[in-house]
Amino acid sequence: MPSRAVKRQKIEPEPVFLLKHNAFADWAKDEQDIYIKGVKPAYLKGRGMGLVTSRKVRKSDELITVRPHSMIQPDPELFESSAKISPQAKLAFTLMSMDLAEDHLYRYCSSVWPDRKDFEGSLFWYDVGEDSKNEPWWEKLPPVVKAAASRLLDDFHRDIEALKDMKTALSDSIKPATFIYYWTIANTRSFAWKPKGQKKGTMVMCPFLDYMNHCPSETGCTVKVNDSGFTLIANRDYNVDEEILATYGAHSNDKLLVHYGFTVPASSDDSISLDAIIMPHLTQSQKQDLEAVGYLGNYNLTPDTNELCFRTQVALRARCLTSNEWEFFMNSGDDIATDQDADVRRDLAVFIQQAATTRATNEKALQEAKNNLPDSADAKRACFELILQRCDQIESALTKFCEVNPPLQ
Template sequence: MENHIEFTKWVVAQGVVINGIAAHRFPGRGLGIIAEKNLKAGEVILSVPIKALRTIHTVPTEISKHIRGKTTTHALLAAELCLDTSPQFDLWRSVLPSVADFEESLPLTWDQSLQDLLPAAAKTLLLNQKRKLKLDWASISTAFPELDYNDFLYKWMIVNTRTFYYLSSKAKKKPARDDCMALNPFADYFNHASHGCTVTFASSGYTITTEAPINSGSEVYISYGNHSNDFLLAEYGFIMDSNAWDEISLDEYIIPKLSEKQKEHLKDARVLGKYVLDRETVCYRTQIVVRMLVLPLGRWRRFVDGNDDGEGDQGVVDGYLEGVLEEYRSDVQVKLEAISSLDVGLDSQRDTLKRRWSQIDILLQAALDRLKR
């Protein structure tokens, strides 16, 4: 932990204010933040000024001037991590996750046969990552042909997993959300929980405040957002055993059952796709699409327009939905068997996939139990 101690001294010298917390290695769980004293609710435990951040505006001109055409903040920050050899940046790099950490956890680095067995929502996110990475590498490698792809990939993954949402006061117009990124020293030690400390961003920088009392010796969390485990797996490389915001997509089990005409009606009503099941219920959009599949069009319209509460048809709707969920559960078992038959990748990668599909199975079974009451 010596390098983390030295890094902490350095960030304090950059104006970061740390109150009662420290970087800590938790056995079997990696790095995080620990409370070094009893913390009260509403206590500010970390303040990071703007000047301590690495943003699109801190990328040295020796790097940015070589870029021809538009590129992303993500690409520029990754290039800076590759090319800036200043001693202070070396200290920051020394406390970042290793290549091996990412190879174990992030699906982007997994064998293709394991990627193919990801749940649909995670697979869609992964495909988007690959598209972004390809474009970013094209722009950066053109400017710096001497760069090694694997090194850029590693730094690109650091940016993808470690940045905070950042909106510069210098921006003339609000950029795309994917471009609102900043590397945030020390704050990036925090691990995620469904409900964690409050992170506030202002023109002065970031402030992290406790929401509830925290005992000395306990891990201190922030929330990365209200994300499902599929999102957390694809973007950050982990899943949670208990995730208040977990949900699963039903799109691949419902949309193929629709005729083109039915899809047009749903599109007109702005409810085509994004059908999800969470820990408590199926979403209202799913109620709408299942009614499209089982009811006459006129009755469906009355429900969508709010002229029919749908109670009279709920039994038929629930019966059809049971069939959809049973079909999904059957496929989950196929996925689990396929994962068990593979001998590629790491044991931990296959274990994560099995755990995710088992979580999905539990969500499906719980929904079926609710429908059958």
């Protein structure tokens, strides 16, 4: 999916290729029984496709409804009841099966999906294959980005092995280089759905609703989910040609970058991981104490408010408080004696500055990797630009924190 911005966008004149999206909208209404009122697909310059209003819309208007019979759902006949296959893998395998069978529904829906080149230009891990983690630049990624991408690729390879274990003619033919497309479509465009009475949830495709772009939580339209399907409801009044947005979840820009291939500048949902900054300053004993109470790792700064999460405050106090003082803070959120907040924030600012050289060296290496790409590698160059954009966001947030909390000289 394309980059998601939360500001109203100027809608450009319809390019020729938009005709297929309008035809798809007509097909979705007329043949798939998808309720569409007051919205249409639109090309947003520099960002790709999105959803905009085609007329004035009032708050609480229902804009799109996708019922179960209009969804693409995993085909249960493809899987053994006991097969331990993830919901995403089931949907991806179903999509591959539909494509190979030249399925009518798949043909229409896939005509407006991103193609492989789109993914190669937005998801830095997409085309690197089995040896992705051996790329020289991989170790230079921001630690949390690298960890998220590694987990995603591990999930992908685990799903492939689970599908191959079914020992069917179709599953035996799975190749990572081709299956990754269906798997990525499922990862970027599907919706989680659990009808009443169903023991396990599933991942489904909702045609036309997936034009909807992302915005930070509590800032866009509402998606109501129930046994009857998915309904998009306007959160406010809209004029003609305003973009319709809804949240995919309260995700940091690290997750958005890895899973969807974009970031949202100044997002209220963003967080900056501090693990690589704080962990080196904890003794083994302090790490053991933190692990014992469930507070080891997952330390974050919220750039929107410049605040530290409670886990971070607990970890920083583990370095300077007595046992009783530390336990009191964990249980109450208050310091038993002198307020330590300013001190621990200054300590963190020192740690941030001490790690600045490493961050700058890694970013320089990423920039050099981008500069050394051949002229024909436009897609990979675009990926590096997104990574470097995230590096700049991280550095900006850390710099701001240090400016507000200057270390003692």
